[in-house]
Amino acid sequence: MSRGARLELLAADITDPEVQAGYQQARMLNAQYGKTYYLATLLLPREKRPYVHALYGFARYADNIVDDLDPGLTTAERASRFGAWTDAFLADLSRGSSADPLCRAVLDAIARWQIPPELFVDFLNSMRMDLVVTGFPTYQDLAEYMWGSAAVIGLQMLPILGRNDSAGSEEALRQPAIDLGMAFQLTNFLRDIAEDLDRGRIYLPRETLDRFGVDRSDLHEARRSGTATAPIRDVIAFEVARARQLYRSAEPGIAMVHRTSQDCLRTAWTLYAGILDEIEAVDLNVFSGRVSVGLGRRARVAGGGLLHAWWTRRFS
Known part of the structure; x- marks a missing residue:
């Protein structure tokens, strides 16, 4: 150790x-x-x-x-x-x-x-779905899955992160925590479309694929060729915008957690939202290789957060 x-x-x-x-x-x-x-x-x-x-x-x-x-x-x-x-x-x-x-x-x-123990029960139920469910007809169906796979993890974290004295009720923190968990999860889905296809799963709602005239075979062809067609890029752009809205909804919650937890949450928020920037930087072609936030950017964000976290703990 x-x-x-x-x-x-x-x-x-x-x-x-x-x-x-x-x-x-x-x-x-x-x-x-x-x-x-x-x-x-x-x-x-x-x-x-x-x-x-x-x-x-x-x-x-x-x-x-x-x-x-x-x-x-x-x-x-x-x-x-x-x-x-x-x-x-x-x-x-x-x-x-x-x-x-x-x-x-x-x-x-x-x-x-x-x-609350029930948060772990809900998480395990969503994990079990991955063994049998290969797609989701609507975003609402996907959101129900993400409740257990991601939102409950945000709620599990809340007691540990603590609450800022000026944040109001604990209930006020729930929705930002839920939205941030779902934002992280949707970002993962967009980054990992190709890998998930290899596992037989598609975490893009069928209604979004239909909206832009994309079917499952189109995604598999993009996986084989390493190139996303214009309609597939439209699908990804649509879901990137949805994820960004979740990040916006979650951001006010950062100031609501305890001061000594805010740098952690802000860093995770910034770096994970940065994955969306990287997806856009490759022109929404997530099939050309796994996108990630560069080491330099991670170091700058985490380094600044570390200094501020030390200052907060030392002088607050």
Whole structure:
């Protein structure tokens, strides 16, 4: 375990070695898979970081089971594996303890921050959908999926981020948290259209595809050729605009969380919204390669956030 990880756990008063092991596993998952989220998490006070790692690590672990592309595994086998893991976690959730290190850390975070357990049930239900659902007729159908896959994660985070004294009621924070989770998720969908096609899934609403005269075969051809046609670019532009509206709706929530959490949230908001800029920079052709925010921009945004976060913690 690194010195940084040890300091975070000590600051959070997580001293049980078995519980620490679960938090360490979650931290490694966040560092490996959630580079933007991980950078943003580092802007939180040390005592809050392990809990955010736990939430991300849990979500990533579940997603990895569903998305396992091992050619030796059938969909039924993945579903069986996910079902067994889910049933075990829900039993642990009810009992309040777990033999699984990662689940042990998540249960500890739930207990410490009084996170509503039903948010995890909704998340797992959406993950289960990925095993059987390959498309969504309308945006409303997609939004119902994103409630469990993304919006609930924003709500899970709220107790940890805390509330600014001037923010008003806790209820006022709910909608910005929901919108930001959905903005992140929709951004992922747009960036990962090609990869999701390889998994047999399309997270673009059928009604949007129909609006611009695009069908599933057109997307597969774009995947093969690495080139998006004009109608496909129109589809992506339409959904980029929808995602930007979600970011605008979510932005007022940044000032509502506790001062020591605002730099984390602002950095995640800025870098993830920046993925949309990168999609537009390649003329909406997400089939030519995986777009990402450049290292230089990530360093500038995170570096500025780190300095401001230090100043806030030091003098607030």
